[in-house]
Amino acid sequence: MKDKDDIKILLDNFQKLENRPIQYDEDAIVSAYQKDNEGQSLPIKILSIFGGILASLAFLGFLMITGLYNSGVGLLVTGGLLIAGSILSIKVNDSIIIDTLRVSSYIIGFTLIGFGCEQLKLDENIISIIFIIIALSSLIITQNYILSFVSVIIINGSILALVLRNNAFNFIPIYISILALVMTYFFLKEANIITKSKVLSELYNPVKTGLIFSFLIALVFLGKKGIVTISLGYILYSSGILILAIVYLISILFNVLDVTQTREKINIYVFTILTLLPTALSPAISGAILVILLSFYVNYKTGFVLGIISFSYFIFQYYYDLNFTLLTKSILLFSSGLIFIALYLFSSKKLIVNEKV
Amino acid sequence: MQREDIQIISRYSDLTEQAVDEALKANVYNDKIAWQKFLRLFFISLGVCFTVSGIVFFFAYNWENLHKFVKFGLTEGLLIVTVIIVLLPKINANFRNIILTAASVLVGVLFAVFGQIYQTGANAYDFFLAWTIFVTLWVIVSNFAPLWLLYIILINTTFILYSQQVANGWSMVFVCATLFIINAIVLVSAIFWGKKKIPNWFLNTVALASVSYPTIGIVVGIFNIDQTSFPFLVLITALAYTFGIWYGLKTKNAFYLSVIPFSLIIIVSAFIIKISDGGMIFLLVSLFIVLSITLTIKNLLDIQKKWTNER
Numbered sequence: 001m002k003d004k005d006d007i008k009i010l011l012d013n014f015q016k017l018e019n020r021p022i023q024y025d026e027d028a029i030v031s032a033y034q035k036d037n038e039g040q041s042l043p044i045k046i047l048s049i050f051g052g053i054l055a056s057l058a059f060l061g062f063l064m065i066t067g068l069y070n071s072g073v074g075l076l077v078t079g080g081l082l083i084a085g086s087i088l089s090i091k092v093n094d095s096i097i098i099d100t101l102r103v104s105s106y107i108i109g110f111t112l113i114g115f116g117c118e119q120l121k122l123d124e125n126i127i128s129i130i131f132i133i134i135a136l137s138s139l140i141i142t143q144n145y146i147l148s149f150v151s152v153i154i155i156n157g158s159i160l161a162l163v164l165r166n167n168a169f170n171f172i173p174i175y176i177s178i179l180a181l182v183m184t185y186f187f188l189k190e191a192n193i194i195t196k197s198k199v200l201s202e203l204y205n206p207v208k209t210g211l212i213f214s215f216l217i218a219l220v221f222l223g224k225k226g227i228v229t230i231s232l233g234y235i236l237y238s239s240g241i242l243i244l245a246i247v248y249l250i251s252i253l254f255n256v257l258d259v260t261q262t263r264e265k266i267n268i269y270v271f272t273i274l275t276l277l278p279t280a281l282s283p284a285i286s287g288a289i290l291v292i293l294l295s296f297y298v299n300y301k302t303g304f305v306l307g308i309i310s311f312s313y314f315i316f317q318y319y320y321d322l323n324f325t326l327l328t329k330s331i332l333l334f335s336s337g338l339i340f341i342a343l344y345l346f347s348s349k350k351l352i353v354n355e356k357v
Numbered sequence: 358m359q360r361e362d363i364q365i366i367s368r369y370s371d372l373t374e375q376a377v378d379e380a381l382k383a384n385v386y387n388d389k390i391a392w393q394k395f396l397r398l399f400f401i402s403l404g405v406c407f408t409v410s411g412i413v414f415f416f417a418y419n420w421e422n423l424h425k426f427v428k429f430g431l432t433e434g435l436l437i438v439t440v441i442i443v444l445l446p447k448i449n450a451n452f453r454n455i456i457l458t459a460a461s462v463l464v465g466v467l468f469a470v471f472g473q474i475y476q477t478g479a480n481a482y483d484f485f486l487a488w489t490i491f492v493t494l495w496v497i498v499s500n501f502a503p504l505w506l507l508y509i510i511l512i513n514t515t516f517i518l519y520s521q522q523v524a525n526g527w528s529m530v531f532v533c534a535t536l537f538i539i540n541a542i543v544l545v546s547a548i549f550w551g552k553k554k555i556p557n558w559f560l561n562t563v564a565l566a567s568v569s570y571p572t573i574g575i576v577v578g579i580f581n582i583d584q585t586s587f588p589f590l591v592l593i594t595a596l597a598y599t600f601g602i603w604y605g606l607k608t609k610n611a612f613y614l615s616v617i618p619f620s621l622i623i624i625v626s627a628f629i630i631k632i633s634d635g636g637m638i639f640l641l642v643s644l645f646i647v648l649s650i651t652l653t654i655k656n657l658l659d660i661q662k663k664w665t666n667e668r
Contacts, residue, residue, distance in 0.1 A: 024369055047653060062636050066637065194368070319410070338408060339404070344404055
């Protein structure tokens with residue numbers, strides 16, 4: 001844990017950057033460090049989320065077997081109380097120790113409200129909208145890491161449920177494009193978002209992780225053939241947006257990689273677009289590449305690993321679904337493989353030349 | 358300075374966006390060297406992956422007109438070329454290992470072509486057994502984590518296929534117990550006898566497999582009592598888990614201290630469901646899970662606090 005001296009050193013570093021004395025609240029920083037020290041470790045976050053999901057499943061089993069879901073109003077009230085309890089408990093005790101209890105009662109609360117609405121014969125669209133409203137309000141009321149993350153996933157799931165329920169499949173590519181733009185903004189404008197307000201700063205990490213999960217889940221609908229039927233135009237449109245986002249990111253990378261010559265830049269742009277164009281029919285591939293590049297840019301390991309795993313899956317699915325003979329597929333793969341090996345050799349050679357200079 | 362430092366300090370001070378941006382770029386974000394390393398690794402992995410898949414697809418296409426000698430000749434020719442590249446003196450170690458991994462996949466292609474020509478079937482266990490045996494030397498010599506992972510997957514696949522195709526009447530519990538022993542031995546040898554630094558993702562993947570098999574095996578055993586190897590599996594699991602917890606505490610590794618309790622919680626939940634019936638028991642299980650996970654997290658936090666104070 002950081003003590004006051006460590007914090008002093010950090011602040012001195014910032015002072016140099018700003019060239020002026022910085023106003024800060026030392027007590028708040030010390031107590032924030034104390035709390036942060038508890039919640040940083042990834043195993044604990046994963047434990048509380050998986051524990052919450054398991055407990056909710058067991059509870060669902062209890063409801064199904066005992067058949068205690070006949071009173072619609074009773075379910076709604078209990079569900080509402082559980083959700084309110086999990087949100088308000090943070091104001092009383094925000095320790096990560098009881099996060100599992102919070103997540104469980106939060107998820108079970110949503111399940112009960114879902115069952116309750118079903119009993120009252122409410123339209124499924126209305127249920128989705130109710131879910132979105134509750135999750136959004138929770139994001140505004142509390143910025144607890146795990147609850148915020150689950151809320152983002154619930155919002156995404158409800159939007160997808162709305163789309164599927166109404167057979168508005170063409171909306172999926174549009175939704176993905178919007179998510180991609182929001183995600184890119186979130187990653188590239190980190191400094192802007194976390195300095196805007198305390199609430200946004202606390203929401204930043206969980207929402208970022210939630211966005212990546214939501215984006216990848218939505219991409220599965222485009223990456224796997226035959227789940228839903230989407231018009232070609234919409235698919236190409238979302239591919240276009242994703243490729244543009246990647247090209248924009250590359251233009252930022254030029255600063256990091258010290259690429260200054262215009263000719264070199266144009267070559268890289270052309271190469272990127274030519275490599276991505278054959279995947280235009282499967283936007284999931286460009287989407288996964290976007291996640292990989294963004295996560296590597298800001299050095300976000302969880303996102304990077306998720307990106308690599310989904311990239312491998314989408315590539316596999318792409319060739320699996322491709323309606324060519326194995327021979328054509330073989331030639332396609334073999335030649336693109338050779339291109340990448342050539343690229344590797346080329347970049348290694350260039351690096352050696354640079355180092356010699 | 359880490360991301361958490363920048364976030365916390367900016368939250369409770371009047372730092373400007375520009376200063377935060379500069380601090381992030383200078384201390385947290387990846388620099389030029391990291392990008393170059395990543396891009397080159399990305400290109401070569403994609404290149405080798407695509408090329409090898411291209412070769413696999415080429416042979417998967419049923420060449421009726423191609424004489425079997427041509428098929429063998431092509432595969433073996435490719436294999437020889439890749440091995441020659443590996444033996445070239447001037448290439449860097451990473452590149453060499455990636456090519457050797459590709460060569461190991463090509464050995465599989467060779468046996469698949471053999472199976473195709475002599476109709477031995479593509480999923481027969483002996484196909485995977487031969488593949489495993491004939492890449493063993495390369496795996497040991499290269500000591501390359503991805504190749505080791507491929508090797509372990511091959512061993513697991515061979516054993517599972519053998520248990521399904523040849524060994525009649527092996528119970529699920531016995532299969533899980535054996536797979537548990539195999540993976541645990543790999544994990545323990547990697548930890549204690551690994552010569553160079555072994556990447557964490559590799560150890561964690563093998564550890565996850567080592568914990569999944571006994572969890573599945575014991576849960577299956579709880580619901581089908583008449584399996585003779587069940588007491589044995591429980592015994593070795595108890596021993597291995599005790600050892601795992603001890604090792605986690607000793608090396609300050611939170612991964613083992615969360616995976617093992619999680620597995621135990623699943624096992625106990627299954628046991629509670631087994632010993633009683635009726636719907637109410639699920640409510641009890643739900644409460645038990647919340648309570649036990651909470652306790653695990655509380656203990657983990659206490660231990661982590663102790664670790665940071667010791668530093």
